[in-house]
Amino acid sequence: MSNSNKSNGKYDHDIIDWFESVSENAGHVQTQTLRRILELNYGVEYLRKWLGDINIHDMDACALESLFTSVVPLASHADFEPYIQRIADGDTGPSLSQQPITTLSLSSGTTEGKQKYVPFTRHSAQTTLQIFRLAAAYRSRVYPIREGGRILEFIYSGKQFKTKGGLAVGTATTHYFASEEFKIKQKMTQSFTCSPEEVISSGDYKQSSYCHLLLGLFLSEEVEFISSTFAYSMVQAFRGFEEHWKDTCNDIKQGSLSPRITSPKVREAVLKIITPNPCLASKIQSSCEELQNLNWSGLIPKLWPNAKYVYSIMTGSMQPYLKKLRHYAGELPLVSADYGSTESWIGVNVDPSLPPENVTFSVIPTFSYFEFIPLYRRKQDCISAIDDLFEDEPVPLSQVKVGQEYELVLTTFTGLYRYRLGDVVEVAGFHRGTPKLSFICRRKLILTVNIDKNTEKDLQLVVERGSELLSQAGAELVDFTSHANIAKQPGHYVIYWEIKGEVDESILGECCREMDASFVDYGYVVSRRTSSIGPLELCIVERGTFKKILDHFIGNGAAMSQFKTPRCTSNQGLLRILNLCTLKRFQSTAYD
Ligand code: AMP
Numbered sequence: 001m002s003n004s005n006k007s008n009g010k011y012d013h014d015i016i017d018w019f020e021s022v023s024e025n026a027g028h029v030q031t032q033t034l035r036r037i038l039e040l041n042y043g044v045e046y047l048r049k050w051l052g053d054i055n056i057h058d059m060d061a062c063a064l065e066s067l068f069t070s071v072v073p074l075a076s077h078a079d080f081e082p083y084i085q086r087i088a089d090g091d092t093g094p095s096l097s098q099q100p101i102t103t104l105s106l107s108s109g110t111t112e113g114k115q116k117y118v119p120f121t122r123h124s125a126q127t128t129l130q131i132f133r134l135a136a137a138y139r140s141r142v143y144p145i146r147e148g149g150r151i152l153e154f155i156y157s158g159k160q161f162k163t164k165g166g167l168a169v170g171t172a173t174t175h176y177f178a179s180e181e182f183k184i185k186q187k188m189t190q191s192f193t194c195s196p197e198e199v200i201s202s203g204d205y206k207q208s209s210y211c212h213l214l215l216g217l218f219l220s221e222e223v224e225f226i227s228s229t230f231a232y233s234m235v236q237a238f239r240g241f242e243e244h245w246k247d248t249c250n251d252i253k254q255g256s257l258s259p260r261i262t263s264p265k266v267r268e269a270v271l272k273i274i275t276p277n278p279c280l281a282s283k284i285q286s287s288c289e290e291l292q293n294l295n296w297s298g299l300i301p302k303l304w305p306n307a308k309y310v311y312s313i314m315t316g317s318m319q320p321y322l323k324k325l326r327h328y329a330g331e332l333p334l335v336s337a338d339y340g341s342t343e344s345w346i347g348v349n350v351d352p353s354l355p356p357e358n359v360t361f362s363v364i365p366t367f368s369y370f371e372f373i374p375l376y377r378r379k380q381d382c383i384s385a386i387d388d389l390f391e392d393e394p395v396p397l398s399q400v401k402v403g404q405e406y407e408l409v410l411t412t413f414t415g416l417y418r419y420r421l422g423d424v425v426e427v428a429g430f431h432r433g434t435p436k437l438s439f440i441c442r443r444k445l446i447l448t449v450n451i452d453k454n455t456e457k458d459l460q461l462v463v464e465r466g467s468e469l470l471s472q473a474g475a476e477l478v479d480f481t482s483h484a485n486i487a488k489q490p491g492h493y494v495i496y497w498e499i500k501g502e503v504d505e506s507i508l509g510e511c512c513r514e515m516d517a518s519f520v521d522y523g524y525v526v527s528r529r530t531s532s533i534g535p536l537e538l539c540i541v542e543r544g545t546f547k548k549i550l551d552h553f554i555g556n557g558a559a560m561s562q563f564k565t566p567r568c569t570s571n572q573g574l575l576r577i578l579n580l581c582t583l584k585r586f587q588s589t590a591y592d
Contacts, residue, residue, distance in 0.1 A: 027398030090165025158559025
């Protein structure tokens with residue numbers, strides 16, 4: 001152990017040193033990163049279309065950077081779709097990248113309603129390993145953990161399938177959990193996940209969650225921290241535990257496995273690990289009885305006494321689950337995990353002790369070439385506007401300014417060039433020479449009926465205001481989504497809430513009014529005043545509705561690890577579920 005202790009400490013030191021040095025010269029590193037991407041992919045069809053036959057090898061890196069950004073246009077996923085489709089169909093020619101693309105990732109897509117294929121290469125898995133190790137090194141400086149300990153990880157591989165051309169398709173997390181890099185990470189960080197591979201890849205998130213918890217409890221003394229990719233799946237798992245904890249205790253007592261686990265492979269793998277432990281079972285049982293009386297407040301430290309922190313993505317669309325996570329975590333620190341997308345990893349959290357509300361992500365300048373489109377709330381000398389934001393010309397990483405909002409643009413090693421990611425970030429400061437980004441929201445407008453424009457962030461703030469009244473009345477918001485209903489004139493916003501606890505109808509009516517009055521977008525306010533947008537409608541859906549929505553998405557190929565509840569939907573399948581499950585409807589009186 002002492003040997004591995006030393007070597008692990010050295011790994012941590014090395015990787016932090018590496019990052020500190022590349023961030024010191026981030027601007028220069030970015031220029032070199034672009035050069036590497038373009039040299040590696042020299043001659044691919046997409047680049048030839050814009051760069052022609054220019055011999056880039058003889059060019060100075062700075063000249064190449066200005067040539068690239070002036071000749072290659074900004075692009076969206078739709079621009080790459082025909083190329084990716086050909087790759088999916090088996091075309092092995094160098095259309096986007098010189099490295100053969102043998103795997104495609106599905107971005108979760110639930111934020112945009114449609115899943116997208118994105119190229120995945122060895123580079124993708126390697127950068128995942130690198131950022132996980134880097135983040136672990138920064139965490140261990142603040143919250144040291146015992147080497148050789150366990151992580152209770154709520155991780156799930158989604159389904160994988162083959163395209164017509166024989167390429168493996170799955171989510172990026174699915175590819176990662178199946179990769180060699182996932183094993184290497186455990187060895188290098190000397191932290192081992194509680195569940196065997198069969199549990200992670202069972203394909204049924206309910207069975208996997210049950211087993212993750214069972215094994216996490218069976219090994220509870222060894223668990224050093226609790227984690228998931230996005231906070232949603234952790235909250236979902238603990239909510240499930242509130243219901244089935246007695247079965248879990250029984251399994252620990254008898255060394256058995258509940259019949260709810262039907263997959264033979266999972267049964268075999270789990271039963272190989274657990275043995276009867278009546279003493280532990282009765283300890284967990286009495287803790288659960290106590291916790292039940294506390295509405296499960298402090299569940300995590302009570303059941304995992306050696307856990308040092310809870311680790312997951314808690315920003316952006318995960319923020320609404322933070323309250324529940326804090327409730328479960330009690331005094332344990334919540335550490336917000338890194339920022340990335342299926343297309344590329346972006347930034348690492350170098351200040352793990354910051355609360356999730358204040359977390360920033362330091363851009364890793366070797367992972368991709370990043371550009372930043374300045375966004376303004378009011379018109380200046382800007383070129384275009386696709387929503388309520390006005391844009392200026394993209395700037396390289398070296399020219400970003402603190403306090404300014406930007407849309408991110410990526411040029412990746414996997415064959416995406418000047419790809420608009422659609423995320424809005426704000427530069428909050430610098431880590432040495434690299435920007436620290438705060439995640440603001442997805443750029444896409446989600447609620448719009450006519451001249452009104454509201455983003456996911458706007459909706460989130462409004463729902464927070466409304467749900468304060470709910471909390472004061474002793475109830476809890478489980479989840480929410482929305483819909484811009486334009487089927488009847490005038491159109492109006494519908495917000496769907498699943499709640500836990502009993503509340504008076506008068507309070508729900510008040511929540512509805514409060515939300516309607518809290519949209520500050522000028523277009524909305526004016527339209528409501530002139531009745532060109534009708535009163536906001538609040539629909540209370542029955543308990544378990546959002547679980548049905550999750551099942552609907554999983555059934556259509558989404559992966560639990562990357563799932564994000566869509567905050568607005570026009571998807572007919574989803575609306576059918578929501579409307580069938582609606583128990584009560586309220587209409588706002590805000591502008592009466
Ligand atoms: P995916 O579709 O699963 O690739 O999700 C990628 C998207 O998830 C990003 O473009 C962001 O919108 C969001 N995301 C990823 N990491 C974070 C983070 N740390 N904080 C907030 N949002 C994030």
